Amino acid sequence: MITTLLAFLLTLGVLIVIHEYGHYRVAVACGVKVLRFSVGFGRVIWRRQATPDSTEFVLCALPLGGYVRMLDEREEAVAPAELARAFNRQSLLRRTAIVAAGPLANLALAILLYAAAHWIGIDEAKAVLGSPVVASPAERAGLQAGDWVRALSRDGSQWQDVTSMTDLRWEITQAAMQRETLRLQVSGRDGRGSRTLALDLSGIEPRDVDASLMKTVGLGAPYSEPVLGEVKAGGPGATAGLRQGDRVLAIDGVAIADAQTLRERIRAGLRDGQPLAQRWSLERSGRVLEIEVTPRVVSEGAASVGRIDAFVGQPPEMVKVRHGPIEGLVQGATRTWDVSALTVTMLGRMLIGEASLKNLSGPITIADYAGQSVQQGLAYYLGFLALVSVSLGVLNLLPLPMLDGGHLMYYIFEGVTGRPVSDLWLARLQRGGIAVLLMMMSLALFNDVARLLGLH
Numbered sequence: 001m002i003t004t005l006l007a008f009l010l011t012l013g014v015l016i017v018i019h020e021y022g023h024y025r026v027a028v029a030c031g032v033k034v035l036r037f038s039v040g041f042g043r044v045i046w047r048r049q050a051t052p053d054s055t056e057f058v059l060c061a062l063p064l065g066g067y068v069r070m071l072d073e074r075e076e077a078v079a080p081a082e083l084a085r086a087f088n089r090q091s092l093l094r095r096t097a098i099v100a101a102g103p104l105a106n107l108a109l110a111i112l113l114y115a116a117a118h119w120i121g122i123d124e125a126k127a128v129l130g131s132p133v134v135a136s137p138a139e140r141a142g143l144q145a146g147d148w149v150r151a152l153s154r155d156g157s158q159w160q161d162v163t164s165m166t167d168l169r170w171e172i173t174q175a176a177m178q179r180e181t182l183r184l185q186v187s188g189r190d191g192r193g194s195r196t197l198a199l200d201l202s203g204i205e206p207r208d209v210d211a212s213l214m215k216t217v218g219l220g221a222p223y224s225e226p227v228l229g230e231v232k233a234g235g236p237g238a239t240a241g242l243r244q245g246d247r248v249l250a251i252d253g254v255a256i257a258d259a260q261t262l263r264e265r266i267r268a269g270l271r272d273g274q275p276l277a278q279r280w281s282l283e284r285s286g287r288v289l290e291i292e293v294t295p296r297v298v299s300e301g302a303a304s305v306g307r308i309d310a311f312v313g314q315p316p317e318m319v320k321v322r323h324g325p326i327e328g329l330v331q332g333a334t335r336t337w338d339v340s341a342l343t344v345t346m347l348g349r350m351l352i353g354e355a356s357l358k359n360l361s362g363p364i365t366i367a368d369y370a371g372q373s374v375q376q377g378l379a380y381y382l383g384f385l386a387l388v389s390v391s392l393g394v395l396n397l398l399p400l401p402m403l404d405g406g407h408l409m410y411y412i413f414e415g416v417t418g419r420p421v422s423d424l425w426l427a428r429l430q431r432g433g434i435a436v437l438l439m440m441m442s443l444a445l446f447n448d449v450a451r452l453l454g455l456h
Helices: 003-028 080-085 092-120 166-177 213-217 236-240 258-268 325-349 363-376 378-396 403-419 423-452
Strands: 034-048 056-070 124-126 147-155 181-187 195-200 227-232 247-251 276-286 286-291 296-300 301-308 310-312 317-320
Touching: 003 034, 003 092, 080 286, 092 124, 092 325, 092 378, 092 403, 124 166, 124 378, 147 166, 166 213, 166 325, 227 236, 236 286, 247 258, 258 276, 258 301, 258 310, 296 317, 325 378, 363 378, 403 423
Parallel strands: none
Antiparallel strands: 034 056, 124 317, 147 181, 181 195, 227 310, 247 276, 276 286, 296 301
């Protein structure tokens, strides 16, 4: 809990400081006087100001945002000698640059963070697939447990290597958004028996592109050998004679291809809600044994499933994904662009009802992922920080009053018509913007709570 909270505060702190520093740095470069640089809102808990005429830097008690307050005649009286340094007296181009600098700073930070993660190197699961879901696009494509996806193509002519399972899932998500057919070059786990398959994603509905997309496509966890780990003393597995290291070959005559298949067979080891004895065929120290195993019944919500109280499966095979200085920067820029485009597309589809509103996440989900990524290592946390930085940059560029994108929208109007938006319309748009933001924040918080309660 402490780790999650600290990781969340660090995430917010870094992203807010970078965002506001973008505004601050460009404002100073344009000759605008910056009165205050604030991280957070509410009561000031730390303050620093070199001279009475310089910028006041403050840290406030509520670290859920920040702001840069500049000299502006619309907010207070400005001395005649300082009129040239007022924000509202600047040219349209300078005001646009100052406002756009915050979101652009977040996007630039994302590029560097993604690049740094690639420079450090990330341990990711190898793109070796587990058993596909029955009747799913993956099964219809001919994918099997143990298939190693080596390369993919969207047009069948230009192929790109697949470095890891994360890389594969990202490309599937991109193709699913466009309802394309993704061609895959696969081989066995040992690299032999290469073949080309077509994964048809045209049947994926836009609203299905969410956290459960891979399940919809038919791809679950990476391949894991059907070998037992620790067997809990006194549990059904131990009582039946199962041991750590046993490799399960078949259950009731059905071959077990991987750990995912084994888990499914254990969970389904019931009849009319009662445990059903299963005949296991397994390999132990080079010998094949037949053992009868009866799972115990546990409740998962409204459903009853079987358990044997043993760790099922071995950790998936991992690969180190690392790039050099230039390639890391290129990958960082590419990933930032792709994530930005995907974020805008998803927001647009949510707006017109083509994508589920469940995709909108709030501070609870961000805090949870921050804590998890910190525990996985520096490279994972940098990647997570980059993802949130992209989201913050894109969100602030939306044409909503109260956001940077709303101000840019006003400037576009001013540039086209030659006059600024009237005070009356500014007030109306501000009220509308506040209402929209409150609805988005409420929905995001609702989704967070629903995920915690298992409702999403």
